[in-house]
Amino acid sequence: MQSTDAKTGKQPAKIAGGFNCINDFLSEHGIKPTRQRVAIATHIFETEQHLSADTILERVNDDATTTNVSKATVYNTLKLFVREGILKEVALDPQRILFDTNTHHHHHVLNLDNGDIRDIQPVSINLSEIEGLQQHHNISDVDLIIKVRDNKD
Amino acid sequence: MQSTDAKTGKQPAKIAGGFNCINDFLSEHGIKPTRQRVAIATHIFETEQHLSADTILERVNDDATTTNVSKATVYNTLKLFVREGILKEVALDPQRILFDTNTHHHHHVLNLDNGDIRDIQPVSINLSEIEGLQQHHNISDVDLIIKVRDNKD
DNA sequence: ATGTCTGCAAAAAATTTGCAGTCCC
DNA sequence: GGGACTGCAAATTTTTTGCAGACAT
Numbered sequence: 338m339q340s341t342d343a344k345t346g347k348q349p350a351k352i353a354g355g356f357n358c359i360n361d362f363l364s365e366h367g368i369k370p371t372r373q374r375v376a377i378a379t380h381i382f383e384t385e386q387h388l389s390a391d392t393i394l395e396r397v398n399d400d401a402t403t404t405n406v407s408k409a410t411v412y413n414t415l416k417l418f419v420r421e422g423i424l425k426e427v428a429l430d431p432q433r434i435l436f437d438t439n440t441h442h443h444h445h446v447l448n449l450d451n452g453d454i455r456d457i458q459p460v461s462i463n464l465s466e467i468e469g470l471q472q473h474h475n476i477s478d479v480d481l482i483i484k485v486r487d488n489k490d
Numbered sequence: 491m492q493s494t495d496a497k498t499g500k501q502p503a504k505i506a507g508g509f510n511c512i513n514d515f516l517s518e519h520g521i522k523p524t525r526q527r528v529a530i531a532t533h534i535f536e537t538e539q540h541l542s543a544d545t546i547l548e549r550v551n552d553d554a555t556t557t558n559v560s561k562a563t564v565y566n567t568l569k570l571f572v573r574e575g576i577l578k579e580v581a582l583d584p585q586r587i588l589f590d591t592n593t594h595h596h597h598h599v600l601n602l603d604n605g606d607i608r609d610i611q612p613v614s615i616n617l618s619e620i621e622g623l624q625q626h627h628n629i630s631d632v633d634l635i636i637k638v639r640d641n642k643d
Numbered sequence: 644a645t646g647t648c649t650g651c652a653a654a655a656a657a658t659t660t661g662c663a664g665t666c667c668c
Numbered sequence: 669g670g671g672a673c674t675g676c677a678a679a680t681t682t683t684t685t686g687c688a689g690a691c692a693t
Contacts, residue, residue: 373650390682407651412683414650428581446623449630457620467610467636470599474638477602481634483620485627526675543657560676565658567675 366421376403377414381424387435387454390415429454429482444481457483519574529556530567534577540588540607543568582607582635597634610636 359378360370368374380396380403381388388396394411397403406414415436418424425437429447439456446455460481464470512531513523521527533549533556534541541549547564550556559567568589571577578590582600592609599608613634617623 369648371649408682409651409653409684410649426584428584428587431579431581431587434581434584446620446627448627460615460619462613462615462634464636466613467599470636470638474599474601475641476636477639478637479634480637481615481632483617483623483629484631484633485623486630488628522673524674561657562659562677563675 362423366423368417368421368423372404373406373410374414374417376400376406377411378418379403381418381436382438386438386456387427387429389433389435393436427480442479444479444483446483446485448487449484450487515576519576521570521574521576525557526559526563527567527570529553529559530564531571532556534571534589535591539591539609540580540582542586542588546589580633595632597636599636599638601640602637603640 359375359382362382363370363374363378370378376397377393380393380400384396390411391408393415394406394408397411398405415424415426419426419436422440423438425440427435427437427445429435429445435454442459444457444460446457447453448455459479462479462481464476470476512528512535515535516523516527516531523531529550530546533546533553537549543564544561546568547559547561550564551558568577568579572579572589575593576591578593580588580590580598582588582598588607595612597610597613599610600606601608612632615632615634617629623629
């Protein structure tokens with residue numbers, strides 16, 4: 338697709354490690370691939386799937402091969418990514434707001450004993466059990482979080 | 491039940507509007523009914539069911555008949571109430587962490603167009619659809635939020 | 644040069660901590 | 669008086685805003 342090339346006719350700056358597919362990925366989603374955004378995206382999309390804003394800041398700035406960024410930029414960039422649909426913000430718990438690289442419709446299993454998060458396929462929920470719903474409303478999203486503890490047996 | 495009376499033999503301070511059932515309610519749950527806590531509890535349990543920390547602060551301090559409290563006290567008291575099980579903290583959305591006076595197991599319907607929240611009965615979810623769950627884990631909670639928009643037709 | 648956009652310092656908002664003052668006994 | 673607990677000022681953490689500089693025409 339190479340949208341940046343097509344428009345400007347010049348190659349974007351090379352990214353650490355030789356990845357410029359991240360650039361293309363951002364461009365394809367209408368996000369100008371600046372150094373800061375590429376640094377953040379690289380860390381988000383190449384490590385774990387569920388990360389908090391300050392874990393991301395930490396990782397980006399600990400990595401000497403990518404630009405350092407300010408906290409404000411991390412927040413603003415993450416919000417931008419959510420707005421452009423390449424990231425999803427998930428409130429797993431009042432204490433744990435995370436960003437999820439899986440933007441498809443899915444649910445989560447949260448292990449309360451060790452904090453692990455696992456994605457699960459959409460579950461069939463019988464919406465007709467819920468009174469007074471289908472007449473007036475369009476369902477726009479269904480958030481489901483199953484909280485489990487390790488079996489002590 | 492009047493547990494405060496039974497223990498100390500003296501009547502707790504009269505609450506605005508003549509309610510001292512709030513005192514008893516707190517006492518029954520092992521929470522010493524101080525002026526600040528009673529003020530906060532009065533507002534939480536007598537108005538809407540879903541409130542944010544700063545709405546609660548605002549309401550308590552706007553009401554001339556109840557003690558004024560600091561922001562810190564509102565936070566600490568709400569956390570205490572959650573710990574003692576008379577209140578539930580709900581992450582409806584990354585941007586909306588609310589306190590819910592309904593501590594029974596239930597779910598929520600959130601109207602994205604007007605912000606309204608409605609409680610719904612627990613829905614039957616077929617957990618056997620979820621691979622690798624029942625063997626290793628005890629389900630400790632199931633959070634379900636159905637986000638709807640008003641039908642435009 | 645000029646209008647648009649970016650990144651971040653500083654501001655604001657949200658939450659937690661630490662400790663002075665109270666309340667029992 | 670002394671141990672335990674309460675409420676809040678201050679500290680910390682999280683998030684947002686506003687604007688100086690960069691960038692593309």
